[in-house]
Amino acid sequence: MLTRLKLSAAVLALAAAPLAAFAAQDTITVGMQLEPPNLDPTSGAAAAIREVTYANLYEGLTRFGPDGSVQPGLASTWESQEDGKIWTFRLREGVKFHDGTTMDAEDVVFTLDRARAADSTNAQKQLFAGIETVEAVDPLTVRVTLKTPDGNFPFNMAWGDAVIMGPESVAGNATNPIGTGPFKFGTWVQGDRVELVANPDYWGEAPKLSKATFKFISDPTAAFAAMMAGDVDAFPVYPAPETLDQFKADPRFSVIVGTTEGETILAMNNKQPPLDNVKVRAAIAHAIDRQELIDGAMFGYGTPIGTHFAPHHPDYVDLTGLSAFDPEKSKALLAEAGVTVPKLRLALPPPAYARRGGELIAARLRNVGIETEISNLEWAQWLEQVFKGKDFDLTIISHVEPMDINIYARPDYYFQYGKPEFVAILDRLSATVDAAARSDLLKQAQTMIAEDYVNAYLFQLPKTGVANARIKGLWENTPAPAIDLTGVWWED
Incomplete structure (x- = not known):
């Protein structure tokens, strides 16, 4: 009997084995x-932070869907008044933070006031700069009044930098x-x-x-x-x-x-001589063969770009011709500039597109008489030295935030452009609701930075x-x- 029982148990175990093997994996x-430097997307610029945390750990009033559409998040509905100057968000009921505390309108007020405060460390602080007041109408209703109308405000609230946090836990969110x-x-x-x-x-x-x-x-x-x-x-x-x-x-x-929202650029320090000379910047742009980069660094994947805007966006302007590969024109521009170009420091972060692309760009620049000194930086080092410290001449990076041409209106941004005429265009854009007028302003903005050769625009990251x-x-x-x-x- 004991032997028969053992045998029966063995048969049952074998029969069960396939069921276990094919059990649903979860x-x-x-x-x-890249590893994120911290886990708080409201206090760091690294895209890796949002790759881990966006929609998984943190949520905003709105969110991006996989097609780029703006969808409900912690707000189930929203409406505007006065042509987009006042926005009212209705929050979902029963939402709690992971520590058990309730998420309500007061947390939204805290988050948005913190993001727009004078001492804010939010990497996309401009998203909140247009806010005049944030009010908790009741526990589930928030009213945001803007300084000027902004039909794009729900889009701004979908960014990873706008996720809602509680005052009880915000201090420890980095770790x-x-x-x-x-x-x-x-x-x-x-x-x-x-x-x-x-x-x-x-x-x-x-x-x-x-x-x-x-x-x-x-x-x-x-x-x-x-x-x-x-x-x-x-x-x-x-x-x-x-x-x-x-x-x-x-x-x-x-x-x-x-596709991605990632504009891959050879960023130039516009305040660093001789890169403060537009002819030198133009010469660098004309020295680069975009297709060679796409083939050599991305093995054929990628779309050439001529400005800081995604080609799949309906308002994109193809300006690649302004900076077409033309070594002879590059040499002529350097002669016209009348300045001595020293060996330029080319700082490369870890991604393969930067390391591979850097070698190809260095060779092309050498062909027109510009020498470079390549330094391969770890991610944290790049963020500290280049992005925060502005201690560089050239660097290669993909800007992966959606619709981020507004970074060119920030004179303290790492490539240090901030031309007043460009800022004026972006100011008008923020105050414009009409779709056709917004499209025209976006096209003006794209054209201005391309004609100023703020950076060398390489390809849209696939x-x-x-x-x-x-x-x-x-x-x-x-x-x-x-x-x-x-x-x-x-x-x-």
Whole structure:
């Protein structure tokens, strides 16, 4: 009898084994090339912060959908008065922060007042500069009065920099983030990974994933190996496009190619001689072969751009001809400038497009008589030295925030432009509601920075992603820096 019982138990165990093997998977490991410097998107500029936190940990009044549309977030509805000068947001009921405290109108007032305060460290402080007052009409109603009408205000509130935070927890959000999202913070092993777990008290539809791990792999070769070995389930912004054909040929994987909001530029320090001379900047722009960069640094993926604006936007103006590859014109402009160009410091952050592109650009500049000194910086070092310290001549970076041409109106921004005439255009844009008039102003803005050669405009960063073929729901395009896992699941 004992032997028969053991045998029966063994048979049952074997029968159960396939069921366990094919049980629905509800955890995911996501690869990222850059590690966020902190986990508070309201006090840091790095896109990696939002890639981990946007929609997963933190939520705003509104949010971006995968198609770039503005959708309800913590506000279920909103309406405007006086042609967009007054905005009233109706908040959802029953929303709590991860620490159990209630999210209500007072938290919205706190968040927006903090973002626009004189001592605010918000990287996109201009999003809030037009606010005159924020009032809690009742616990679930917020009224925002602007200095001038702004029909784009709900769009501004969808940015990762505008997520709602509680005064009880905001001080610790850099390392212990407390939001309202469908995932809660688990652990952060610095240099390795961030782990999130499903929020059992989430106000909305529960995520299909119980746990998500963001794994940081900076080396493209290591990223390829991790995907092939199954150590990483998905790499939504995959850093080694040269290996995409191998994944396309392997039925275990899906390759997801889309667009981003990432304008990749050779940024120039406009206050640093001789780069304060527009002819020198123009000479640098004409020395660069955009297609060579796309082929050599991105293996054919990418769209040439001639200004700081996404080509898929309906108001985009193709200005690539203003800075077409023309080495002889570049040399002539340098002669006209009449200045000696010293060896320029080319600071390169870690992404492969920057490191590979930097070598190609340095060679092209050498051909027209401009020498460069390349320094490869780690991400935190780039943020401190280049972005904050403005201690550079040239750098290569993708600006991945949506509709961010307004950074050119900020004279203290790292490339230091802020031309008064450009600021005037952006001021008129902020006060304009009419769609046709806004389109015209956006086209004027694009043209002015292209004609001033503020930076050398290279290409629109593509979104090249790789994932296990069973994973569904990842964004194809990237209308904002985000790895939104709220709608991701494993197909059986």
